[in-house]
Amino acid sequence: xxGVTQTPKFQVLKTGQSMTLQCAQDMNHNSMYWYxxxxxxxxxxxxxxxxxxxxxxxxxxxxxxxxxxxxxxxxLRLESAAPSQTSVYFCASSTGQGxxxxxxxxxxxxLTVV
Amino acid sequence: xxxxxxxxxxxxxxxxxxxxxxxxYSVGISALHxxxxxxxxxxxxxxxxxxxxxxxxxLIATINIQEKHSSLHITASHPRDSAVYICAVGADxxxxxTGTRLQVFP
Numbered sequence: 042x043x044g045v046t047q048t049p050k051f052q053v054l055k056t057g058q059s060m061t062l063q064c065a066q067d068m069n070h071n072s073m074y075w076y077x078x079x080x081x082x083x084x085x086x087x088x089x090x091x092x093x094x095x096x097x098x099x100x101x102x103x104x105x106x107x108x109x110x111x112x113x114x115x116x117l118r119l120e121s122a123a124p125s126q127t128s129v130y131f132c133a134s135s136t137g138q139g140x141x142x143x144x145x146x147x148x149x150x151x152l153t154v155v
Numbered sequence: 156x157x158x159x160x161x162x163x164x165x166x167x168x169x170x171x172x173x174x175x176x177x178x179x180y181s182v183g184i185s186a187l188h189x190x191x192x193x194x195x196x197x198x199x200x201x202x203x204x205x206x207x208x209x210x211x212x213x214l215i216a217t218i219n220i221q222e223k224h225s226s227l228h229i230t231a232s233h234p235r236d237s238a239v240y241i242c243a244v245g246a247d248x249x250x251x252x253t254g255t256r257l258q259v260f261p
Contacts, residue, residue: 083159083241083251099248131198140185140245146198 043067047132047147054122054154062117062150064132070145072138073115074099075107077128078149084131090115091138122154158182161242161252168259174229176255178242181223185246189216189227192239192254201227201240232259 045066054060066073071092076084086099090109104126106118115134119126130150135142162177178187189201202209202216204225209216213232218225229236237259242252 081253083157083253084243084249085251086248089248129196133198138247140188140243140247140249141203143200143203144188144190144249145200146190149196149198151196 045132045134045145045147047130047150049150050148052150052152054119054152056123056154058122059118059120060122060152061119062130062132062152063114064116064147065114066132066134066145067113068134068136068145069112070134070136071112072135072142073109074133074135074144075105075115075117076131076133077101078131079128087117087130089138122152124154126152127154128152157252158250159242159244159252161240161255163255164253166255166257168232168257170233170259170261172232172259174232174236174257174259176227176240176242176257178225178227178244178252179223180225180242180244180250182244182250183246184244186244187218187225188243188245188249189225190241190243192241194238198241229257232257234259234261 074089075087088107093112132147133144186205215228239254241254243249
């Protein structure tokens with residue numbers, strides 16, 4: 042079973058460039074999440090989608106947009122990348138919203154903005 | 156003060172030792188999660204618990220709701236247990252600790 046699949050695994054961008062991180066899950070989960078992980082900090086929530094057709098801001102949404110394309114797919118877009126967005130990005134999914142459901146994570150995308 | 160505090164931040168052990176990682180939190184929660192992040196970066200869920208104790212193989216997780224504290228124990232540690240262990244607490248959203256980096260040497 043594939044679980045949660047993220048692409049790409051690595052990316053280098055120049056400041057000002059745009060890109061979309063793709064995420065797909067095959068577990069029929071309702072909720073999907075995008076997190077960023079920075080050294081010395083816990084995972085921080087960027088955006089989440091509690092169900093198909095809905096998206097909500099998390100703790101650090103500035104500079105990002107998301108699209109819940111269908112139940113399987115949840116993409117994260119950086120319109121104009123900045124060095125502060127250098128991070129490791131994780132997509133996750135769960136059956137329900139919040140802390141009461143086990144979360145399944147993708148393998149991560151290591152993004153460097155120069 | 157962080158809402159989720161883990162200790163220690165770093166831990167080294169010899170193979171076979173008993174390991175304890177602690178997590179304290181200051182917010183109301185529905186459940187607490189323990190996650191494992193491998194050196195390659197992938198994150199997997201180990202436990203989700205809201206009371207008492209859970210066991211899976213050599214791993215044991217406990218939680219004391221009144222004291223807002225959880226522990227993750229690893230019995231008979233092995234080098235393959237080397238990873239970052241992350242505590243996360245949740246009500247409507249998960250709040251993550253910064254992780255405990257464990258290295259187990261042969």
